[in-house]
Amino acid sequence: MENLLAFIATRYIYIMTIILMMIGLYALIAKKNLVKKVIGLNIFQTAIFLFYISFSDVDGGTAPIFLPDGVSATYVNPIPHVLILTAIVVGLAITAVALAIVVGIYEEYQVTGEDGLQEVMKRQ
Amino acid sequence: MIPGILPLLAITIPLAAAALIIATGRHMNLRDSVTLGAAASMVVVVLAMLPEILAGGRIGITLVPLLPGGDLALRVDALGMIFGLVASVLWLLNSLYSIGYMRALKEHDQTRFYFCFAIAIAAAIGIAFSANLVTLYVFYEVLTLITYPLVVHVGTPEAMQAGRKYLAYLLGGGICLLAATILTYTLTGTTEFIPGGFLAGAGAAALSLQVIFLLYLGGFVKAAWMPFHAWLPAAMVAPTPVSAFLHAVAVVTAGVFGVVRVAGWVYGVDLMADLGLGVLLAVIASFTIITASLFALAQDNLKRRLAYSTVAQLSYILLGVSMLSTAGLTGAVIHIPFHAFQKIALFFCAGAVIVGAGRENISDMKGIGRKMPVTAVMCAAAAAGICGLPPFCGLVSKVYLSIGAVQAGELALLGVIIVSAVLNVAYFFPIIHTMIIARPSDDRALDTVTEAPLIMLVPIILAVTASVAFFFFPAVPFLDLAEIAIADMSGAGLP
Amino acid sequence: MNAVISQLPPLLIVVPILGALLALLLGKWKRSFAYPITLAMIGFQFAVSLVLMESVMDGEVIHYYLGGWPPPLGIELVIDSFNSFVLVVILALALLTAVWAREGADLDIVPEKRVSFFVVFQLLVTGLCGMAVTGDLFNLYVFLEISSIAAYTLVAAGRNPRSLIAGFNYLILGSIAAGFIVLGIGYLYIATGTLNMGELAVMLPAHYGQATVYAAFLFMMIGFSIKVAFFPLHLWLPDAYTEAPAAVTILIATATSKVTAYAMLRVIFSVFTLQYVTESFPVTELVLIIAAVAIIAGAVLAIAQDNLKRMLAYSSISQMGYIMFALGVANQAALAGGILHIMAHAVMKGCLFMVAGMIIYRTGFTAIRQLSGLSRRMPVACAAFALAGASMIGIPPTIGFMSKYYLVLGAVEAGEYLAAAVLLAGSLLAAVYIWKVIEVMYFGDVHDEDLGGGLEAPVSMMVPVIILAASCLLLGIFVELPLEVVGPAAAMLLGGG
């Protein structure tokens, strides 16, 4: 029991990340509305971003900024931040493409839900 | 001249002819003369190699490095020469005949037909001259695939069905052969054909060698041994020149050739005997001979009856191999050409009847010989040859086989040969009787019947003449070649 | 190695991106400018890849540090025998597809979208090149996403409204996969503190037992399996291949899937090493089983299809099983076979999809039963289909046979006789679905007489098809040439290089 508590206390951030990720995956799989799927995708990606940021953290670290000579400080690992910046760009591009496709589907079929889509496809 | 250019030429000529055939497809006469020219020049090329082979030499060439253990390489030896001679000479006869046949029946897609034919013959020559298992396999598969359009040439649903069966059996066989080749390679690190075999030195367990041999047998399903023979009668929907090609020129011949090749050049006679594979082959062959002959009795369609006859006759070759004695093997090897010449004559006759009388069933052919005397007589002669009557070459191989059976001390095998001879007569005699002796059912029945065109009769006569000639001079060249081949195979250690 | 060659790796990526911009700007001004620029750029990339392959043939490896920063800080580009081979293959295919698309693109792309189509096409190819040359895991992810986003866009770009839905599904599954991959990369970073593949390979063995590394491996495996459509994670593929514009299908089926397979092999063998997947975390046996199932299931599903493109799509799933099979066996012969199959499958599937596209271009037919008697109208196209189909079945001496031979040889050497038998059975099933088409094309009756006789597609579509069909045969006969690269590449992977 104590182990578990200790585990939760030290790793809660990872658990939160995973919960967030599952929420995103759930939306991706279970939601019928295509826009909600895109939102789910964003949640999923955000969870991964948070995961990266959380593991780059150093206890008591500050922002990785050039300091004047002679001054030193513990700072957090900047590389995951940079990586995630790139990943955000990628996520943004995916969202843009996904939304463009959803708009295209809406213009073509006048529906945004999977149910409606199946019906329309059946009618064709 | 570069050594080894001749075998390469022998393959290149039909391939070049195939390209030319496509190019000249619109001009019928030009196209057909391309076929004939290629066939004739191929015979010349193959014959040009004969003296050196008879002198005990070999001609080899490596084309490209292909796979580990098997470059794409050609090597002509005595056994390959026998098959090569059969294929090239019979292609010439068959080309003559098909031109007559296809034109007489105004068949469609003739360009495709000749194109596939040319490539198929290249593949057959490739099998004959292959220097290792990989090369053999390559040409074997090409042969399977390229004969498919020939088999389904008529394009009816029945033909398509037969074509599927054909492919299923032969591609399945090809897979077995590939598996066997790869296993052989992993055991020994080579696939090169070595006189006397090379598997003995591999030190593998007897059981695995036996399994591999079964895979080889499965691979050579082209030999149409029972119970894997069904593709051959099914393929009878094809035009007659194709049937002749399947039965005499290339396909089934390639199958039995493969068995002989593997027995003598991969396993070696001693290893075969040690593993008890001779017995296995003997059982399969005897079963096939008797059963197929019985099946043949029941057929009314002439071509189907001939097909079952082929199934039975091919197993003579397997039977000869199974004896693992000099006489038996000699009989087996010379039965390849002798059977081919006689069977092609029979199929040509069947085709001539289709062209001249439009009939395929034996029961419809009553008295047809009155209008088609040449065809009927030649048919009778070739049938007599297959039955093993003098003066036809069929007798020669059968005598060797019988001696082999006695030498091997297997009187049961001699019994099989005798029973089969009786059955041969039983299923061939009714054909001859119907065609020549029986009276037509009514007077008008023969009105539409005419003799087939000359261009079809010439190959028939040539084939029958050849089979007579081989009776009197079996040594030229097949028996001589066979002796060299057997000497290759065994060193000198055979009874 | 001279100075010019050493600078080529970044140029392979930067110059075509600039070219794409140029096409975009000039295309706005005059639409017909976009295509020649795209073609020239892909041609440039192809030439560069040939030069690179030539210079690493002797086993040398080119390392290029972007910005002069050595790893772990900087991003490294690496050219060795394996990825230079993959580069040459995919760029050759991309070049031929681009040639094909000159007129083939009109089939599904409205003229107004032509400029953006070729720009995105170019970006997709460039993203794939980036994936192939990078030596940095996160950079690999970025290029993977660049090419994937381009692919989503292209799949959805067709006239056919269903392509939108296929594109959306592809996007969703592809993004989940990318998410898994990036998670896996994160775990590796946690374990070692570096993202450079070479450094990871050195540092990872100390952490083999850690749960973090297991998690990283599993996440990346699953992610890549979705991206390469490894059965049973293939669900996006059939729709995407079927509904996408013809030119896009060709490009994704040949270049994209192959580079992704390359990336997967690279991650497994160069980052995790053979020792990890066979000893520390033995998954190869499992992969072999799933690959065997994939081979059979893909082929059986292909047999059940009536739509030609869909049938070829399922066949791709089956063929992907062959490449994974190499991973499952993981010895020299099998891996050489797998790498060879990357090329073989690209060449023959490219040819088959091109012919399928040409048939739609000329007749609008998509169902196999409609193709009855087509060989009389499109003799060359059908002959190419037959040749590439024979290669698919594995008839010697085509290239498809060669790769299959090595795979079986590898399986037999490893004692996996059952798996070898499954592989051979798979080629029989391939014979069934390919033959279904050939039978109809060559021996069916001609239905619509009013369509007329000569339907052969324009020369610009015909040339790539003929080149690919001929390559199926010639690469098979002269298989020594690719093997000179493939053999060392397989040895290198097994050595953990």
Place this chain on the structure above:
Amino acid sequence: MRENVVIRTVCRLFVPFIQLFALYVIVHGASGPGGGFQGGVIFATSFILLLIAFGLPCVRGRFGRSWIRAYAACGIIIFAGVGLTCILFSGNFLEYAAIETALGIPHLQTLMIDIVEAGIGITVMAVMTSIILDFVGKEEEEPL
């Protein structure tokens, strides 16, 4: 919301500050948190603000399609151009130090980083703006 003077005025006032901040973030990228992407996005938000307050035609009028396209391309060309220049000075791609040593100008490296960041910023700004504008007014113009 139309014709709401308060909103319009506030937005009008805010835009220059947002843009100035964006430039600051871009320039700061060489030595601390910040950089082209963040700055570019912030810059793009200024246009989004304009879009909300004044509507699409106003924004399009100030920042038309062809300008967006030109900016997007221009940014990448700056980035790649700097990178390729490094190669000309026999460095690796984006190896600013090579230019610095070749020309002997101190702190050129930092300057080059700023130029590159500016290029990234321009492209990001243009692309972000175009994404928003295209979604808002899809039907109004011819597609590319």
